[in-house]
Amino acid sequence: MTMNGETEENLRDLFEKFLNSEQAEQAVEDIQKGERILRGHTAPKPDGELITSIKAEIAASLLRKKENAFRRIVYKTMAVAAGFILLAAIGVKLFEKGRSEPERPASDSIIPKAVWESNRLADDNAESATLIAEVEQIESDLLAMQLGENGGNGHEAITELEMETELIEINSDFWKG
Amino acid sequence: MAKSNDLARIITGCKSGDAESFSEVVDIYASRFYGYFYRLTGNRETSDDLLSELFVKLVEKIGSFKGGSFESWLFKMASNIFYDYLRNKQRQKKSFEVQKSQFESEVTEAEEQSGSERIDELQTQLGRLDTDTRELIMLRFYSQASFKEIAAMRSEPIGTTLSKLHRGLKKLQKLME
Numbered sequence: 289m290t291m292n293g294e295t296e297e298n299l300r301d302l303f304e305k306f307l308n309s310e311q312a313e314q315a316v317e318d319i320q321k322g323e324r325i326l327r328g329h330t331a332p333k334p335d336g337e338l339i340t341s342i343k344a345e346i347a348a349s350l351l352r353k354k355e356n357a358f359r360r361i362v363y364k365t366m367a368v369a370a371g372f373i374l375l376a377a378i379g380v381k382l383f384e385k386g387r388s389e390p391e392r393p394a395s396d397s398i399i400p401k402a403v404w405e406s407n408r409l410a411d412d413n414a415e416s417a418t419l420i421a422e423v424e425q426i427e428s429d430l431l432a433m434q435l436g437e438n439g440g441n442g443h444e445a446i447t448e449l450e451m452e453t454e455l456i457e458i459n460s461d462f463w464k465g
Numbered sequence: 466m467a468k469s470n471d472l473a474r475i476i477t478g479c480k481s482g483d484a485e486s487f488s489e490v491v492d493i494y495a496s497r498f499y500g501y502f503y504r505l506t507g508n509r510e511t512s513d514d515l516l517s518e519l520f521v522k523l524v525e526k527i528g529s530f531k532g533g534s535f536e537s538w539l540f541k542m543a544s545n546i547f548y549d550y551l552r553n554k555q556r557q558k559k560s561f562e563v564q565k566s567q568f569e570s571e572v573t574e575a576e577e578q579s580g581s582e583r584i585d586e587l588q589t590q591l592g593r594l595d596t597d598t599r600e601l602i603m604l605r606f607y608s609q610a611s612f613k614e615i616a617a618m619r620s621e622p623i624g625t626t627l628s629k630l631h632r633g634l635k636k637l638q639k640l641m642e
Contacts, residue, residue: 297611303631306624315631322634325641326606329587331500338513339495342520346487349524354482 419458426455476535479527491520494536498543501607505547505600507588515550519543540608541618544600551596590640598633605630 299319303312429451475493478486498519502512522542530538591599605615612630616623 297613302612302623302627306627315627318631318635318638321638322602323606325587325638326602331503332509334495334499334513334516338516339491342491342495342517343484343488345517345521346491346524347484349521350482350484350487353524 422458423455426451426458472535476527476530479523480530487520487524490523494539495520497607498539501540501543501603502547504588504591504603504607506550507592511550515543515546518546522546534610534614536608537610537614537618540604540610544604544618547600586641590637593640594633594636598629598636601626601629602633602637 299316300312303315306312307315433451475486475489479490495516499512499516502515502519503509506512506515519539519542523539526542591602594602601615601619604610604618605612608615610618612623612626616626619626
């Protein structure tokens with residue numbers, strides 16, 4: 289092993305940047321003498337046992353590193369999955385909030401839900417026809433009573449009241465479905 | 466030393482977590498880094514620990530290697546590990562002086578253990594240099610990096626690096642006489 293065997297550095301040129309030519313030459317000589325002293329005294333070598341134990345330690349360290357890397361991947365995946373679930377939950381909530389209720393006509397409050405939501409169109413039409421017929425019947429009865437009003441008596445007045453009551457009941461029954 | 470193509474393949478393998486590629490890095494660099502740590506600490510046991518720490522850190526940090534000289538990058542890491550070790554020792558002993566005497570006692574301990582006078586002599590004299598100079602000499606010797614690279618590793622001007630190394634080696638030479 290040499291002090292500058294691999295580096296191909298020109299020590300003299302280097303020293304001449306800081307010292308004059310004579311001093312640089314002396315410095316290079318001093319360094320070369322020191323180099324010879326170091327080369328002449330070999331340091332002990334590591335035991336084979338130490339090398340084996342270092343290699344085993346490296347293998348154990350690599351295993352730990354791999355385990356930690358795997359654990360990190362698992363944690364990251366879990367974190368990402370949790371993030372997705374959270375985002376999905378928030379998305380669903382926002383979608384539900386954003387979805388508007390269908391508009392209902394103003395008469396909704398007085399018309400039973402069953403009628404609006406019923407799919408039995410034929411039945412509903414039949415009921416409507418019955419109602420219309422009954423209303424027409426009552427109207428014609430009322431008209432008949434009004435026509436006989438001038439020559440009427442108290443009994444007729446009671447009949448008129450009964451008719452009105454009946455009309456209200458029919459009306460109420462109809463809306464109840 | 467590994468050819469640049471081989472090294473590129475090995476580094477790619479390391480980056481993908483291949484244990485075999487790390488083993489190759491250990492085989493290529495263990496001796497050099499062991500020498501570096503041993504010359505800095507003077508203690509085989511500490512050098513064993515620091516070498517193990519270096520390669521375990523390599524496994525952790527390989528992802529942050531963005532190209533350039535792999536050896537310079539590794540030596541920068543080794544240098545940081547050495548200074549961290551020193552700081553920990555200093556924290557334990559509460560003062561640099563105590564640390565220094567501790568280091569010297571470690572050197573003496575190494576002297577007693579090794580039984581080789583030449584190694585001991587260099588180690589003892591290296592212990593008399595200040596930590597920064599000792600580290601610079603060893604960095605240059607074991608990394609074989611250019612002064613430009615070393616200056617960049619140490620975040621100092623190249624002139625400072627040249628001057629410190631020159632003074633350090635000159636002092637070591639005198640101590641070894």
